[in-house]
Amino acid sequence: MATAKTKTPEQTTDVQDSALNELFIDELKDIYWAEKHLAKSLPKMAKAATSDELRAAIENHLSETENQITRLEDAFASIGEKAVAVKCEAMAGLLKEGEEIIAETEKGSITRDAGIISAAQKIEHYEIASYGTLKTLASVLGYNEAAELLDSTLQEEKACDSLLTKIAEAGINQKSKSEKK
Ligand SMILES: [Fe+2]
Ligand SMILES: [Fe+2]
Numbered sequence: 220m221a222t223a224k225t226k227t228p229e230q231t232t233d234v235q236d237s238a239l240n241e242l243f244i245d246e247l248k249d250i251y252w253a254e255k256h257l258a259k260s261l262p263k264m265a266k267a268a269t270s271d272e273l274r275a276a277i278e279n280h281l282s283e284t285e286n287q288i289t290r291l292e293d294a295f296a297s298i299g300e301k302a303v304a305v306k307c308e309a310m311a312g313l314l315k316e317g318e319e320i321i322a323e324t325e326k327g328s329i330t331r332d333a334g335i336i337s338a339a340q341k342i343e344h345y346e347i348a349s350y351g352t353l354k355t356l357a358s359v360l361g362y363n364e365a366a367e368l369l370d371s372t373l374q375e376e377k378a379c380d381s382l383l384t385k386i387a388e389a390g391i392n393q394k395s396k397s398e399k400k
Pocket of ligand 2: 280284342376379
C-alpha cells in the first residue's frame with residue numbers, strides 16, 4: 220500500500236502570518252455574509268408566522284441579528300481587518316429551505332409555524348456551530364476582544380434556539396397535529 224505523502228508546511232511564529240489566522244478570517248467573512256442575509260430574511264419569516272408568539276420571537280431575533288452584524292464589524296476592526304462578506308453557501312441553502320417551507324404550508328396554519336420553527340432552528344444550530352468555532356479560534360490566536368464579542372453572540376444564538384424549542388413545545392406541535400393536510 221502506498222503511503223500518503225504529507226507536505227510539511229513552513230513554520231511561523233507570527234500569528235498574523237499563520238494558516239489558522241487565514242482560516243479564522245475566512246470563517247469570519249462567511250458568518251458576516253450569513254448574518255447580513257439572515258437579517259434580510261427574518262422579516263419575511265416574521266410576516267409569514269401565524270402565532271403572535273413566534274412572530275415576536277423572530278422580530279426580537281432580528282434586532283439581535285442587526286446587533287450581531289455590528290459586533291462582527293467590531294471583531295474585524297479589533298484584529299485590524301476590513302469587514303468583508305463572502306457568500307456562505309450553507310446559510311444560502313438554509314434560507315432557501317425556509318422559503319420553501321413557507322411556500323408549501325398554508326397561510327394562517329399552525330403547521331406553518333412548526334415549519335418555520337424547524338427552519339429557524341436549523342439556522343440557529345448552524346450559527347451556534349460557527350460561533351463556537353470562531354470563539355475558540357479567536358482565543359487560540361490571542362484575539363481576546365474578538366473572542367468576547369463572538370461569545371456574546373454565541374450566547375444569544377443559544378438563547379434563541381431554546382426559546383424556539385419552548386414555543387414549539389408550548390402548543391404549536393400539538394395544535395398542528397390536528398390540522399388536516
Ligand atoms: Fe446570528
Ligand atoms: Fe441567530
